[in-house]
Amino acid sequence: METNKYLFGASGHAKVVLDVLFSNNIKVLAIIDDNPKTLYISTIPVVKTKDFEIPEGSQFIVAVGDNSIRKKIVNKNNFQYFSAFHSDATISAFASIEEGTIVMPQVVVNSDAKIGKHCIINSRSVVEHDCVLEDYVHISPNASLAGNVTIGEGTQIGIGSSVIQGITIGKWATIGAGAVILNDVPDYAVVVGNPGKIIKIKTK
Numbered sequence: 001m002e003t004n005k006y007l008f009g010a011s012g013h014a015k016v017v018l019d020v021l022f023s024n025n026i027k028v029l030a031i032i033d034d035n036p037k038t039l040y041i042s043t044i045p046v047v048k049t050k051d052f053e054i055p056e057g058s059q060f061i062v063a064v065g066d067n068s069i070r071k072k073i074v075n076k077n078n079f080q081y082f083s084a085f086h087s088d089a090t091i092s093a094f095a096s097i098e099e100g101t102i103v104m105p106q107v108v109v110n111s112d113a114k115i116g117k118h119c120i121i122n123s124r125s126v127v128e129h130d131c132v133l134e135d136y137v138h139i140s141p142n143a144s145l146a147g148n149v150t151i152g153e154g155t156q157i158g159i160g161s162s163v164i165q166g167i168t169i170g171k172w173a174t175i176g177a178g179a180v181i182l183n184d185v186p187d188y189a190v191v192v193g194n195p196g197k198i199i200k201i202k203t204k
Helices: 012-023 067-076
Strands: 005-008 030-033 044-048 059-062 189-192 197-201
Touching (some): 005 012
Parallel strands (some): 005 030
16 A cells, blocks of 8 residues: 655755655655745645645655755654665665665665665765664765765765775764865764864854
């Protein structure tokens, strides 16, 4: 029996999530949002959360780009989740990807990579062999993780950045656009530049 598919979050990120689903001929019945600012996205109706009754067996992707907000939505709502991979992504049969994660076009995920729940693996990014990404991580477009990199929960890897092999990046860190990461990064750090330097530690 086919399950009903929905998105939660009617932002710009929902548009690209829909493209991933459409590439696999997955039908989305509606987009749910607490405070919708539009009636439709890509012909899909947007419904206010309080007006929506979840049909039994429905599945969701949280289509919100902000990692912390995505986590709050998941913690608040008792949804069932599904993952989606663009038809143009290359994903090893030996990689594992958990529920709620979205994989965009031209991504490469190589052997024995392990990607957690509700992650965003954005367009043309590379997740090499034996990488481990915890929940709510966002790998931005054109970012590259070499082999055996570990990324903690909620961390954002900026557009076009590079992380050399064997590096560990802590939770809720921010790696700036184009940064080159040659050393381990602690929790909550903000890192920019080539080579990457910590410019501050965020408050928890």
